Amino acid sequence: MNEQRKHMKFSVFLRKNGRIIIGGTIIGIIILCSIFAPLLTSWDPEEVSIAAQKQPPSAEHIMGTDYLGRDIWSRVLYGSRTTLLVSIGSEVFLIIVGTILGLVCGYYKKIEKILMRILDAFATVPNLLLCLLMISVFGAGVPQMIIALAIHGIPGLARMVRNQVLSLREKEYIESEYAMGASDIRTLFKHILPACSSYLLVRFSNGLAGMVLSMTSLSFLGIGLDPTIASWGGIVQDGQKLMFALPHLVFYPALVISITVFGFAMLGDGLRDKFDPRLR
Amino acid sequence: MGKYVLKRVILLVPTLLIILIAVFSLMRMVPGSPVLALLEGEEDVTQQRIWEVEEEMGFHDPIVVQFGRYMKGIISGDWGTSYFNDQPVFSNMTAVWEPTLLITAYATIITVVIAIPVGIFCATHRNSVLDYIISTLSTITMVIPGFIMGLLLCYFFGFKLGWFPAIGYTYISEGGLGKALWSVTLPSFALGLHHVASLARYTRSSMLDVLGQDYIRTARAKGLSLRKVYYKHALKNTLSIVATTIAGSIAGMLGGAAVTEKVFNIRGMGTLAVDSLSRRDYSQEQAIVLFMAFIFLAIDLLMDIMYKALDPRIEYE
Numbered sequence: 001m002n003e004q005r006k007h008m009k010f011s012v013f014l015r016k017n018g019r020i021i022i023g024g025t026i027i028g029i030i031i032l033c034s035i036f037a038p039l040l041t042s043w044d045p046e047e048v049s050i051a052a053q054k055q056p057p058s059a060e061h062i063m064g065t066d067y068l069g070r071d072i073w074s075r076v077l078y079g080s081r082t083t084l085l086v087s088i089g090s091e092v093f094l095i096i097v098g099t100i101l102g103l104v105c106g107y108y109k110k111i112e113k114i115l116m117r118i119l120d121a122f123a124t125v126p127n128l129l130l131c132l133l134m135i136s137v138f139g140a141g142v143p144q145m146i147i148a149l150a151i152h153g154i155p156g157l158a159r160m161v162r163n164q165v166l167s168l169r170e171k172e173y174i175e176s177e178y179a180m181g182a183s184d185i186r187t188l189f190k191h192i193l194p195a196c197s198s199y200l201l202v203r204f205s206n207g208l209a210g211m212v213l214s215m216t217s218l219s220f221l222g223i224g225l226d227p228t229i230a231s232w233g234g235i236v237q238d239g240q241k242l243m244f245a246l247p248h249l250v251f252y253p254a255l256v257i258s259i260t261v262f263g264f265a266m267l268g269d270g271l272r273d274k275f276d277p278r279l280r
Numbered sequence: 281m282g283k284y285v286l287k288r289v290i291l292l293v294p295t296l297l298i299i300l301i302a303v304f305s306l307m308r309m310v311p312g313s314p315v316l317a318l319l320e321g322e323e324d325v326t327q328q329r330i331w332e333v334e335e336e337m338g339f340h341d342p343i344v345v346q347f348g349r350y351m352k353g354i355i356s357g358d359w360g361t362s363y364f365n366d367q368p369v370f371s372n373m374t375a376v377w378e379p380t381l382l383i384t385a386y387a388t389i390i391t392v393v394i395a396i397p398v399g400i401f402c403a404t405h406r407n408s409v410l411d412y413i414i415s416t417l418s419t420i421t422m423v424i425p426g427f428i429m430g431l432l433l434c435y436f437f438g439f440k441l442g443w444f445p446a447i448g449y450t451y452i453s454e455g456g457l458g459k460a461l462w463s464v465t466l467p468s469f470a471l472g473l474h475h476v477a478s479l480a481r482y483t484r485s486s487m488l489d490v491l492g493q494d495y496i497r498t499a500r501a502k503g504l505s506l507r508k509v510y511y512k513h514a515l516k517n518t519l520s521i522v523a524t525t526i527a528g529s530i531a532g533m534l535g536g537a538a539v540t541e542k543v544f545n546i547r548g549m550g551t552l553a554v555d556s557l558s559r560r561d562y563s564q565e566q567a568i569v570l571f572m573a574f575i576f577l578a579i580d581l582l583m584d585i586m587y588k589a590l591d592p593r594i595e596y597e
Contacts, residue, residue, distance in 0.1 A: 126534050128535040133303075222558075257425060
């Protein structure tokens with residue numbers, strides 16, 4: 001009986017958290033692979049070898065080699081570092097800046113109108129084009145890319161946070177906080193921000209899949225990073241020239257990108273259902 | 281209705297002004313003088329010469345005067361000259377916009393025609409086998425980036441099966457509209473499929489929302505058939521919700537054009553934007569950004585008006 005109940009509980013747990021487990025495992029493996037990249041391959045991702053050009057997958061090169069004889073598997077491994085760094089970094093940046101702007105807008109009515117108009121204007125430029133514009137002004141590089149990718153999402157997030165703040169401000173415990181003489185800053189960071197935190201967590205995990213999509217698209221276009229640095233989009237771009245003859249050049253990196261996006265999407269959906277069922 | 285449209289149009293003015301100011305100031309923040317790009321062919325470029333050309337182009341006037349001139353140019357249709365080929369940036373743009381606009385329009389039609397019926401079907405047949413299959417398929421299309429979808433379609437339908445042209449674009453003036461559409465079928469599907477999945481999901485959940493409302497129960501209680509309730513009562517409200525998200529999809533498609541064009545080797549506005557960046561042709565770059573923003577605002581306005589027309593309950597505060 002006890003055994004059976006235990007079993008029941010486990011299956012309920014699985015059903016409730018299945019997506020978090022699947023997504024978390026995929027992302028965990030990918031992050032571990034990118035951290036321990038040097039242990040998982042003996043090839044230098046930038047080593048050019050004319051003798052080993054355009055090889056099909058073999059025991060030596062498990063994903064084959066590209067048109068310069070570089071090992072694709074090690075390029076994918078090292079490329080995951082830039083891709084994950086930029087995607088996760090820009091989602092963090094987006095959340096921080098969006099939250100601060102949202103809090104300010106929800107609290108100071110005068111600033112709100114102007115700030116919201118400016119943010120809305122930025123949102124009218126398509127994401128990829130905005131990134132192009134930002135990178136043309138601030139130059140290529142990882143920090144620039146992080147900011148460029150984040151900008152388009154900031155208005156939407158700021159608006160959501162602002163709405164949350166506006167509804168929270170009406171709550172009695174906030175009022176009593178004021179009655180006791182608390183400052184704006186204290187109320188914002190001690191009471192309102194924690195109340196928004198589950199929403200922010202859900203927004204963070206949901207946004208990651210989209211960030212990886214945008215990041216790989218940008219690097220596929222060859223924008224934002226030094227072309228010699230391995231990144232997932234860049235590997236696909238290199239492979240595209242020879243795709244008809246050697247489809248494996250595109251197929252494996254594409255598979256890795258899709259699996260990563262799938263992992264982030266699963267994780268995001270699972271966390272959303274768990275922490276914020278209203279958004280379902 | 282007329283009053284609403286007027287209000288909405290007036291509200292566009294500050295947004296447009298902010299976009300113009302933002303693009304104008306970003307272009308002033310670009311490192312290095314744009315004059316250097318102009319003087320590239322000349323030998324012995326001295327500081328004196330740079331100063332003269334800058335003076336000639338009005339770079340030393342007060343910033344407000346410069347902005348006024350810039351605004352006047354935008355309004356009168358003179359958007360500036362490309363640093364790259366000395367042509368007006370606007371005519372550079374019109375030379376390549378045909379494939380981009382055609383692909384976007386085609387992809388939008390694909391999205392709407394497939395996604396809305398599929399979404400409604402899934403909502404009315406909730407939890408059926410087909411609903412599960414469709415939702416799995418839509419997850420798969422949503423996690424595959426546009427450029428990979430493009431490469432897959434290009435490889436299988438363009439190269440292996442040879443059903444459609446794998447790369448390139450046939451201009452309408454060369455082979456007529458039919459041939460042009462034929463040549464952009466794969467790019468349009470590559471661009472559209474991602475949006476089909478998200479729009480179908482959105483339609484499904486909106487339709488389910490609507491079906492849960494009281495007036496639907498009343499309609500059923502009065503003895504209307506399911507079919508009538510679905511297609512006569514629920515559909516109209518669902519569509520008015522869904523219409524607003526289509527504007528966002530179109531903006532995403534226009535922005536994503538660069539990727540699709542690169543995959544299928546088509547010279548369009550997206551390619552022009554990327555190329556201008558690599559050859560530091562900022563005047564061209566900002567023209568494309570402005571143009572896209574204008575298109576987006578126009579579509580957004582149109583969708584809002586449509587929303588209002590479909591759902592008279594909406595009040596604009």
